[in-house]
Amino acid sequence: MNEQRISKIYDYRDIGGSTVFQVVRFEPKGFAQRRPHKDGFIWELGEVEPILYRLPEVTQAIGEGKTVFICEGEKDADNLATLGFIATTCPMGAGKWRNAYTVALKGCREAIVLADKDELGWAHAETVANELYSAGIPVKLIEMPDIEGAEIKDVSDWLAIGGTREAFLDILKEYPEWTLSQDPYPVINQELQHLINQYGEPYYLSKDGGVTALNQTFWASLHQTEHIQLFE
Numbered sequence: 001m002n003e004q005r006i007s008k009i010y011d012y013r014d015i016g017g018s019t020v021f022q023v024v025r026f027e028p029k030g031f032a033q034r035r036p037h038k039d040g041f042i043w044e045l046g047e048v049e050p051i052l053y054r055l056p057e058v059t060q061a062i063g064e065g066k067t068v069f070i071c072e073g074e075k076d077a078d079n080l081a082t083l084g085f086i087a088t089t090c091p092m093g094a095g096k097w098r099n100a101y102t103v104a105l106k107g108c109r110e111a112i113v114l115a116d117k118d119e120l121g122w123a124h125a126e127t128v129a130n131e132l133y134s135a136g137i138p139v140k141l142i143e144m145p146d147i148e149g150a151e152i153k154d155v156s157d158w159l160a161i162g163g164t165r166e167a168f169l170d171i172l173k174e175y176p177e178w179t180l181s182q183d184p185y186p187v188i189n190q191e192l193q194h195l196i197n198q199y200g201e202p203y204y205l206s207k208d209g210g211v212t213a214l215n216q217t218f219w220a221s222l223h224q225t226e227h228i229q230l231f232e
Contacts, residue, residue, distance in 0.1 A: 061086040094124035
């Protein structure tokens with residue numbers, strides 16, 4: 001930890017407002033998770049179940065019939081929140097959407113998923129859109145346009161170049177509701193992605209990105225799905 005400087009701390013709070021865990025951003029760029037413990041923090045989630053970012057605001061918005069925006073990353077969610085929108089993200093980046101997050105959004109009047117403008121970003125956003133659509137939640141999936149030749153990856157880039165709330169609302173009007181037939185970047189088998197959403201990633205990673213253990217529940221479910229017989 002001493003080699004990196006903490007540049008931002010994102011609190012993940014439960015419905016009651018208590019901090020369940022934090023995502024910590026470092027410079028040079030890097031991320032790690034930690035959870036409260038006694039008078040400090042432990043740099044791992046342990047048995048803590050991940051939750052959506054800004055969950056209290058999201059839960060209130062669902063009850064009030066407001067649109068919820070789903071980003072890839074806390075920075076994007078915070079930037080949309082400064083414009084008066086209800087925005088969230090799942091922790092730990094692209095490819096980490098879980099079924100529990102879909103359940104947390106049940107009853108949402110409308111969800112708008114913002115895709116980062118790269119293959120992995122679109123694959124993640126498409127997975128989220130498909131999961132929400134299958135749960136009966138009206139969805140739009142959008143990506144931010146370039147501005148005057150400047151390449152834009154995400155909504156934070158777009159706002160930094162000069163995007164405004166009014167222009168953002170105009171962009172939303174251009175996109176139709178999402179359906180499962182929309183698949184411009186097919187990346188991963190849907191059945192496999194569903195298992196990832198339900199049971200988590202196949203591998204557990206350290207804060208440095210190294211593999212620390214296998215997700216045995218995922219692999220057992222995959223073997224069952226594919227009817228593979230294992231003999232030792």
